[in-house]
Amino acid sequence: MAYTTSYDGSNSGFQVGQNLGHITNQFLQSEALNQACLRDLRTTDPHHDKDRIQNTNGGLLKDSYCWVLDNEGFQQWRDNQSNCLLWIRGDPGKGKTMLLCGIIDELTRTFGDTANVSFFFCQATDVRINNATAVLRGLIYSLVEKQLSLLSHVQRQYDKAGKALFEDINAWNALSRIFTDILKDSALQSTYLIIDALDECTSGLPSLLDLITRIPSAYPQIKWIVSSRNWPDIEERLDTTQTAPISLELNEASISEAVCKFIEHKVHYLAKVKKYSDETRDTICRHLLSNSQGTFLWVALVCQDLDRTSRRHALKKLEAFPPGLDALYNRMIDQVRNSEDAEPCKRILAAMSIVYRPIAFDELASLVELPDDLSGDSEALPEIIAICGSFLTVREDTIIFVHQSAKEFLLRETQNEVFTGGIETEHHKIFSRSLLAMFKTLRRDIFQLKFPGFPIEKVIPPSPNPLTAAKYACVYWVDHLHHSGCHEKDDLTVGDRKRIGDFLEKKYLHWLEALSILGSVSQGIAAMLKLDDLLQGKSEPPALLYRVQDASRFIRYHRLAIESSPLQVYSSPLIFSPMLSLTRRCYQKERPDWVLNEPLVDKDWSPCLQTLEGHSSSVNSIAWSQDRSRLASGSKDNTVRIWDPATGQCVSTLEGHSGSVNSIAWSQDESRLASASDDKTVRIWDPATGQCASTLEGHSHWVNSIAWSQDGSRLASASFTNAVRIWDPATGQCASTLEGYSHLVNSIAWSQDRIRLASASFNNAVRIWDPATGQCVSTLEGHSDWVNFIAWSQDGSRLASASSDNTVRIWDPVTGQCVSTLEGHSHWVNSIAWSQDGSRLASASGDNTVRIWDPATAQCASSLVGHSRGVKSIAWSQDGIRLASGSVDNTVRIWDPTTGQYASTLEGHSSWVNLIAWSQDGIRLASASFDNTVRIWDPATGQCASTLEGHSESVNFIAWSQDGIRLASGSADNTVRIWDPATGQCASTLEGHSESVNFIAWSQDGIRLASGSADNTVRIWDPATGQCASTLEGHSESVNFIAWSQDGIRLVTGSTDNTVRIWDPVTGQCASTLEGHSDRVNSIAWSQDESRLASASDDKTVRIWDPATGQCASTLEGHSHRVNSIAWSQDGIRLASASDDNTVRIWDPATGQCETTLHISSSAFLQFDKVNFNHLHSSIGTFDIGFTGIVTSTPRCSTFPQHGYGLNEDRSWITYNGVNLLWLPSDYRPTHSSLFTMSATNLAIGCSSGVVIFLALTQQSPIPRL
Structure with missing residues (x-):
């Protein structure tokens, strides 16, 4: 590998001397963390809200609420242990809020410090306090502020997630668990929880109601008071024996x-x-x-x-x-009508009635057409709002309705007065002005962030915020178009078409940047999908529809990049979008100038619509909800995630299993989601709340598969203990057990009529059972390996099975005969799924592909390629429009199965890339693949120059000769081939090994070539003649690594037999055997003067040997996982080792002490720079390990500065000096660090698709100076 290095003299600091006052500092630090946690938890202080409400209403009058203290319902709730919930209900304006204010004061006065009184006031028109998550944040905030010891329950999770704990998509679930933990705390005092205006909780109300009704039965020391309007859906949830209702109408x-x-x-x-x-x-x-x-x-x-x-x-x-309220509101409308500012007042009232959230003064001027003397006058606007005072009020520069009933009145009663052109016309006005506001406001780098990878979590809005005027417009412009009635018309107006087209051509990327800053990328995706839907079926010129569809694919494909870094929208998406993408082509001038080439990417969008990332381990099972609005995934990371498949957003994460989640299934009515786990349990979840409703225990080993009966009255589970259990999910009891298997049960499936249950086993057979009698009706035999999955067609006339014999079989369940065998996969078939109409059958395989079959002809209709590792699960949406797949690569992909056979336009390997290697001069790159070929690439063009064909099995290793004239390859076909890379011809085939060739190495002079094999031998070849000069025998297991001495006199090998051997390559004699490792040896390296030899092993150690004596000089211990690679510095005073524990350790080989530890992802390659000995090159970049200038007695654990270009730990970003620079989409990401390599500033990436891409990057810093 060739390198160029530089040193920019960046400064670094360190502390010298003793740190005194440790205990005091620790206390202060703990206090600071507590305060930070409280500050981030607080969305509002309910005490301040209470004071504001009381002040707004002229103070709290005791005589207006004291009647409730003598009310029978209140006293029953107060005195009766079984009545834990008091529900105060009544029509708008009846004083429910002030009544609760009074009750809060009375409870506080009565109990003082001996009880907790925690409360929250919902308000529909205030986004801070109109959702279930905000309610929980407010209640928890009140509790921990009163009883600080309870903060520990929040702090534990906050230390891991920070502020995101309270704000991300999993906030409700996380806060629910924290809230429950607080209520379980034995130190918790008697507690009263009070929530006002449940009807004004506009988001997450069902989840909140479920929490309220569930807690009283579990924690009788907790008492609730809630208030709301007389809404039937609230009454339905709160109508329990534990509820004491007070109806204001009845009082x-x-x-x-x-x-x-x-x-x-x-x-x-x-x-x-x-x-x-x-x-x-x-x-x-x-x-x-x-x-x-x-x-x-x-x-x-x-x-x-x-x-x-x-x-x-x-x-x-x-x-x-x-x-009466309505009559009063009518009077207020008369007052507005007679005002000198009647027109602007009406426009403001009309806009406020249809906007989707309260708007600020700056936003109002953008959304409503106002006279010139008003729009620019900061003092005049409040005066206009005052004229609308009986409808509107202002809080912290945000305009809100005085009461929800005021908004309802305007929408119901003032159609002709306020909405003179109709509500749809008002929506269209806001749509038009929203586009105008975005055109005026949005621009590139609106916050002056400068860095392409500037993380969103570190973005601080400047003051004044240049985005303020367009905030609302950015999120809701398409919603207003949708509600303007355009979906009912044959086509858009010419003006609307032009406005939308201009926006997509001139402002689209600026809009995506703004969405990232606003945390609204998911809403942007939903907006583009809605716009696409609006244009479908209209007699529009197709150009606009195509542009919208391309823009929609653009934002979905690059969602993660845009969400994580606002300015990344001008980098990664413009480099990795398809060549023919309209959005890419339109904004080519915006692409970064520090990327000097145009990497070769596909011409068109692939059938993969979205890649959902979030799981930290293999995705084992996926399942669509019936209406296609949700997609669930179960993972080896012990969690279940529920996704919005339209936007790709994770809606909730279900945590509770202590082992891998192997199977998930929705009940038919979607009210329940079941999951099966390695922890021997089945859990039934309420997907609305994310809570576990029940845990089914009884299996004695892990549970592999679950299936609901059609009516939801039964749930079947299959276990590793050879048994199938059928459960009553209502009671959690096991109704029956189906026995008779002598092998493990992998999969079960109910027929639609619930009369039959099929099961698949490790004994290669499928069984069909009568679940009523527990008897096996028939056994389907024919597979030659394990049956992994089974699926009934919708009509029950066919049963399909997927097997480790790489085939799918379709059976007639009545006769037990195999109707057809579907062949084509090159690895195990893990999962299958029928489309709803039975016309298509999809299969998922360990060969990384999904295939769609025509079951009538047994032909493969299309193959979906994109996952970088085996596909474990697939599922059709109910309407057959989407297909989802879950993979060992930790992702879920959503596909459009209707696109037909898709062929990538990129030339590359037909299987994943195994290894890549630069020639010494950096002019060519070779890649080895599981498709049995070697390819030579021209980095200047990105094209494959030649394909070297001849091996009959996968190519395991490649090595260039020192002069770059020859390339050697070792294969699983037991041969070594030597190629002329200029012509692509095989110069010679070296045969002799009886097992796979694992490693090859040229001698320094290129006269000899050594190969190590799984046949336990090393062979020395004469490349000129192709003859084996000698065979080195002695290892008792596979040879994994070979290293020549500089002079070629000695050859050292490392083996799975735990030894290192030093050979005389001329005589073939073993000079010495170095024993001491307790596990396989992975890597060996000579010191520069060849006086020492280092070896790295699976036993987590590095050993330094004296090759002259064969003695172990020292054992370097400290890694917690296998050690993969090692490298000596040129002067021999340092040794670096890389391990699967995600660290690189720098050792002093003289003392055996670890000097420093770098926390980076595992590196398959290490090499010290030949000029600057402080620079360590690795598979993911170059690190400056000498920047502190200190040697300490204990190893430092630090994040050392990266030098130049590199790769981040999860391989999703190209970095510069350790700073994220360019996001890599999953399709263009190296599957492991050895597939990312550099020659000077040319980067090569081996992709799972079999393609190698090249990035030529500038030698100057790509990050602008501030």
Whole structure:
């Protein structure tokens, strides 16, 4: 491997001396962490919300709530242990919120510090406090603030995830578990949990209601109070024996009396402030008493208006207020109509009624057409809002409705007055102005981040925020187009077509950058899918539809890159999108100038629509919900994830299993999701809440497969203990056990009519059972290896089986005959799935592919390629439009199976790449593959220059001669071939080994070639004649590594027999055997002066030997996993070792001490720089290991600075000086670090698809100076 190195003199600091006051510092650090956790947990302080609500309503009047303290329902809840939930319900404006404020004060006053009173106020028009996650955050915040010891339950998870714990897609599940842990804490005091306005929890209400109803039965020391409107769906959930309801309508007398007290209080305040006469005061009081209709809100709105009215006009104004909320709102509309600013007021009310969240002043000016004297006047806008005061109010520069009923009134009653052109017209206006706002606001690098890989979590909005005016528009512009009625029309207007086309051509990438900053990429994906759907079937010119569809593929394919780094949208997507992508071609001028070539990528989008990343281990099972709105995946990482397949967003993560999740299945009604695990259990989950509803225990070994009966009344599970159990999921009891297998059961499947149950086993057979009797009806035999999976066709007329014999068989379950055998996979078939109509059968294989078959003809209709490792599971969506696959590569892919046979336009290997190697001059690159070939690549063009064919099995190793004239390859076909890379011809075939060739090495002078084999021998060849000069015998197991001495006089080998041998290659005699390792030897290296020899082993150690004596000089211990590679520095004073424990250790070979530890992913290659001995080259880049200038007595564990270009730990980013630079899509990612290699600033990546891509990068720093 050729390298060029440089040193930029970057500074680094260190501490010298003793750190005093350790205990104090530790305490202060702990306090700081606690404060950071509390600060990030807080979305609002409920105490502040309570104060604001009370102040807005003129203070809390005890007489307006004290009646409830004597109410029978309240006292029953307070005194009866079995009534843990008090539900206060009533119509809008009846004073529920102030009633709860009073109850909170009474409970706090009664119990003081002896009990926790935790509360939360929901408000539909405030996005901070209108969702279930915010409610939990508020309740937990109140609890831990009162009882700080409870913070430990939050802190444990916060230390792992940081602020994302409270904000990411799994926040609800994580907070639910934390909340439950807090309630379990024995130190928790008696606790009262209070939530106001459940009906204003607009997101996650079902999950919140389930939590509320579940907790009382489990924790009787916890008492709840909730309030809401009289909504049937809330009543259905809360109607339990533990609930004590209080209906405000049924307590009309008490409410009326409370309203009277409230009126007296408000009028007394007005009389004092306005200096009313006694007569005026009494008249106002009588009018309010006779017209309030027991509604607090009506009184509050009237008094608010009187407060703005002069004393002499008060009575006249009063007469204009009709009784009842609707009548009052009508009066307020009259007031707006008669205002001098009637038109802007109506426009604002219309916009506020249809926007999808409250908007700020800056956003309002962008979304609503206002007169010039208003739009630019920061003081005039609040005045206009004040005219709409009975409908709108302002909080922290955000405009919200005074009450949800005000918004409902405008939408219901003011169609002709406020929405003069209709609601659809108003939506279209906002759509048009949203596009205009984005055109005016969005630009490249709007936050001046500079770095292409600047992480989103470190983005801090500048002040003033240049994105503020377009925030709303960025997220909701397509929603307003959708609701403008365009989906009901034959086509878009010419103006709309032009606006959308211009936006996609000129602002699309700027929009994606903004979405990343706003954390709204998933909403952007949904918007593009919705826009695509709007254009389908219209008589539009196809150009716009094609552009929208391409833009949709663009954002979905590059979602992870855009989400993680806003400016990455101008780099990776413009390099790795297909050559014919309209978006790529449109924005070519934006691509980075530090990429000097155009890597060869496919011409068109592949059938893979999205790749879902998130699992940390193999995806074993996947299942669609019936309506295609959710996709579940079960993984070896012990979790189940539920995804939104449209946006690719993980909606929730179900945690609880302590072993691999092997199988998952939705119940027919989608209300339950079952999972089977290596932990010997089956769990049934509520997918809405993410909670485990029940755990089915009884199996004595891991559970491989589960299947629901069609009606959901039974759940079958198959175990490694040769048994099938049928469960009653309602009770969690085992109803019956099917026995009779002498081998392990892999898979089970119910027929649609529930009359038959099929099972597959390690004995190569399929059995069909009568589950009613537990008897085996028939046995289907024919496979020659394990049967891994079975699936019934929808009509039950056919049964398909997938086997480790690489075939799929289709059976007639009535006769037991095999109807057809589907052949084509080159590895085990792990999973199969019928399309709903039975016209297609999909199969997933260990050969990394998915195949779609025509079961009628037994022909393969198409093959889907993209996974980098074996495919474990597949599933059709119910409508047959999508196919999902889960793989050992930890990903889920969603495919469009309707695209037909797809052929990549890139020339490459037909199987994954095994190894890549540069020639010494860096002009050519060779790749070895499991497809039995070697390819020579021209990095300048990215093209394959020649394909070297001849091997009959996979190519395990390749090595260039020192002069680059010859290339040798070792294969599993037991041969070594020597090639002329210029002509692509095989110069000679070296035959003699009786097993696979694992390793080959040229002598320094190129006169000899050594090969190590699984036949336990080393052969020395004369490349000129192709003759074997000598055979070195002595190892008792496979030879894994070979290294020549510089002068070619000695040859050293490492073996699976745990030994290192030193040979005389001329005589073939073993000079010495170095024994000491307790496991296989993976790598060996001579020191530069050849006075020492180092060896790395699976036994987690490195040994240094004296080759003259054969004695072990020292054993270097410290790695916690196998050691793969080692390298000496040129001066011999350092030795580096790389291990599967994801560290590289730097040793002092003289003392055997570890000097430093680099935490990097496993590296298959290590080499010290020949000029700068502090630079260590690895498979993922170059590290400066001498930057501290200190040698300490204990090894330092640090992240050492990378030098120049490299690869990050999970191989998803190309880095520069350790900073993320270019995101690699999964299709262009090296499957392991040895498939990423550099020659100077030319990067080569061996991809799972069999293609090798090249990136020519600038020698100057690609990261701009600040």
